[in-house]
Amino acid sequence: MSRERTEHDYVVVGAGSSGSVLVRRLLDAGHSVHLIEAGPADEEPNIHSPQGWPMMLAGPLDWSVMTAPQQHARDRRLFWPRGRVLGGSSSLNGMIYIRGHRSDYDSWAYHGCPGWDWDSVLPLFKRSEDHADGASEWHGAGGPLPVSRIAEPHPTAAAFVEGAIGLGHEHIDDFNGERMEGVGFNHATIRGGRRMSAWQSFAAPVLGNARLTVTTEALVHRVVTEGERAVGVEYEHGGELHTARAGAEVVLSAGVLGSAHLLLLSGIGPAEHLDQVGISVHTDLPGVGENLHDHLLVSNIYESTGPLPQGKANLLESQLFAKSDPRMPVPDLQPLFLHLVYPAEGYPQPEHGYTIAPGLVRPLSRGTIRLASPDPATPAVADPNVLAERQDLEALVDAVEMCREIGASAAFDEWRKAEVAPGPQARTRDDLRDYVRRAVGTYHHQVGTCRMGSDSEAVVDPSLRVRGVSGLRVADASIMPSVPSGNTNAPSIMVGEKAADLLLRTS
Numbered sequence: 001m002s003r004e005r006t007e008h009d010y011v012v013v014g015a016g017s018s019g020s021v022l023v024r025r026l027l028d029a030g031h032s033v034h035l036i037e038a039g040p041a042d043e044e045p046n047i048h049s050p051q052g053w054p055m056m057l058a059g060p061l062d063w064s065v066m067t068a069p070q071q072h073a074r075d076r077r078l079f080w081p082r083g084r085v086l087g088g089s090s091s092l093n094g095m096i097y098i099r100g101h102r103s104d105y106d107s108w109a110y111h112g113c114p115g116w117d118w119d120s121v122l123p124l125f126k127r128s129e130d131h132a133d134g135a136s137e138w139h140g141a142g143g144p145l146p147v148s149r150i151a152e153p154h155p156t157a158a159a160f161v162e163g164a165i166g167l168g169h170e171h172i173d174d175f176n177g178e179r180m181e182g183v184g185f186n187h188a189t190i191r192g193g194r195r196m197s198a199w200q201s202f203a204a205p206v207l208g209n210a211r212l213t214v215t216t217e218a219l220v221h222r223v224v225t226e227g228e229r230a231v232g233v234e235y236e237h238g239g240e241l242h243t244a245r246a247g248a249e250v251v252l253s254a255g256v257l258g259s260a261h262l263l264l265l266s267g268i269g270p271a272e273h274l275d276q277v278g279i280s281v282h283t284d285l286p287g288v289g290e291n292l293h294d295h296l297l298v299s300n301i302y303e304s305t306g307p308l309p310q311g312k313a314n315l316l317e318s319q320l321f322a323k324s325d326p327r328m329p330v331p332d333l334q335p336l337f338l339h340l341v342y343p344a345e346g347y348p349q350p351e352h353g354y355t356i357a358p359g360l361v362r363p364l365s366r367g368t369i370r371l372a373s374p375d376p377a378t379p380a381v382a383d384p385n386v387l388a389e390r391q392d393l394e395a396l397v398d399a400v401e402m403c404r405e406i407g408a409s410a411a412f413d414e415w416r417k418a419e420v421a422p423g424p425q426a427r428t429r430d431d432l433r434d435y436v437r438r439a440v441g442t443y444h445h446q447v448g449t450c451r452m453g454s455d456s457e458a459v460v461d462p463s464l465r466v467r468g469v470s471g472l473r474v475a476d477a478s479i480m481p482s483v484p485s486g487n488t489n490a491p492s493i494m495v496g497e498k499a500a501d502l503l504l505r506t507s
């Protein structure tokens with residue numbers, strides 16, 4: 001039985017990239033908000049150092065999700081880190097600030113999401129931003145989210161840019177500018193040598209606001225409904241169940257896994273699946289938990305000639321956007337450079353080295369999230385079904401070849417001792433297919449499980465309202481119909497901005 005009942009205008013579940021933004025905007029508009037987050041306060045020092053993120057993976061602030069065995073990737077379970085702390089995944093991510101290609105958002109709009117086209121969302125990206133370069137056609141200044149250039153790139157990150165340029169890739173000064181295809185240095189959510197998470201940027205500055213209640217270390221169990229209307233959520237805190245009531249609306253910002261999980265636990269999802277698990281059906285919504293997809297990444301690992309110099313930024317300083325087929329209108333590959341050894345399962349990890357990581361950003365494979373149990377504390381089963389579509393495998397092999405060429409270029413001569421993954425024994429395209437299946441992992445950009453749209457399978461409408469349930473919206477990466485072509489933190493922050501406008505009815 002629930003112990004305590006509180007009421008605010010809005011209850012927001014999840015203090016991640018989208019939730020932090022939404023809370024700030026609702027408070028600024030004069031509303032009261034109860035924010036409920038499963039993780040603790042962001043006191044861990046590694047959060048705030050731009051180089052601390054690898055140390056947090058699989059630690060206490062990470063949900064440390066393991067996927068279902070992946071039948072097209074040698075039945076391996078993939079490790080998916082997700083933030084469980086104020087700031088959510090923005091507190092342990094790599095801090096790269098990229099919005100994606102304009103066609104990503106135009107395609108959302110064409111597929112039943114009017115109001116989400118590029119021209120409509122660009123002002124929202126800019127509104128969030130405080131770019132160190134100042135305001136311009138492409139950037140905002142004076143917003144809550146600091147963004148800056150990598151001031152002193154690591155020499156190996158610079159070798160990556162030089163090597164790619166030598167192979168004919170265009171130099172790009174700003175991936176968020178006019179043109180994205182090519183190679184260059186990232187811009188990052190860092191200021192004064194500190195990570196600027198969504199929490200630190202948007203919510204922490206207004207923590208003293210009397211209209212805000214933040215409950216941490218509280219696992220939300222389900223949405224509470226009265227008839228067709230959502231009126232609050234039930235959550236566990238300190239070993240007891242509580243109810244938080246919303247006078248206006250409930251918003252799930254629990255992330256790509258958390259929001260779909262909560263809808264299913266609340267009886268909102270595919271009726272057949274809910275029946276199987278023993279959850280009574282509130283609303284038969286077949287799309288909940290469908291459409292799970294992710295950017296895929298492999299680690300081409302190099303042993304270096306010796307220890308690398310210490311870097312000064314986020315360890316992820318340069319990237320390349322490229323096409324697996326020149327006839328494509330936009331890039332589908334995003335190889336990433338890391339001046340550390342980013343492990344590839346089953347391959348050696350040299351003591352000193354660097355990684356050129358082939359990445360696929362327009363995957364065709366789709367998977368699901370399903371309940372393993374009606375117990376809210378039991379993780380849902382994430383099955384992204386990676387490489388189910390042959391085209392994804394072939395595009396990743398193209399990316400591996402592209403990265404090998406860069407890795408073998410003269411720009412790396414002073415750093416390269418040996419390629420250890422895929423390694424010299426991998427010669428043919430078939431060898432590389434095998435390598436991809438053995439080593440494929442994630443770029444950490446899962447989306448899509450509460451897909452927005454206007455069709456009968458969509459989970460939320462273009463105003464982010466859950467279909468068939470009033471007073472309930474979803475606002476996070478789960479609503480994205482398809483993953484943008486770049487890293488997903490800035491797009492998730494944009495979703496928070498858009499959700500605020502929709503709730504406050506300004507767009």
Ligand SMILES: Cc1cc2nc3c(=O)[nH]c(=O)nc-3n(C[C@H](O)[C@H](O)[C@H](O)COP(=O)(O)OP(=O)(O)OC[C@H]3O[C@@H](n4cnc5c(N)ncnc54)[C@H](O)[C@@H]3O)c2cc1C
Nearest residue numbers: 014016017018038088089093094095096220258477487489
């Ligand atoms: C290791 C890593 C590196 C990444 N690197 C980059 C990068 O460099 N650049 C980039 O753009 N993107 C990066 N990303 C991706 C990006 O950070 C995410 O796409 C984005 O943060 C997702 O935002 P969100 O609001 O959807 O979810 P999250 O930020 O994950 O927030 C969800 C929140 O909900 C909480 N929650 C979930 N379930 C419950 C529940 N039942 N009760 C209460 N609270 C709950 C979670 O604890 C979490 O705080 C990275 C991600 C990871 C994991």
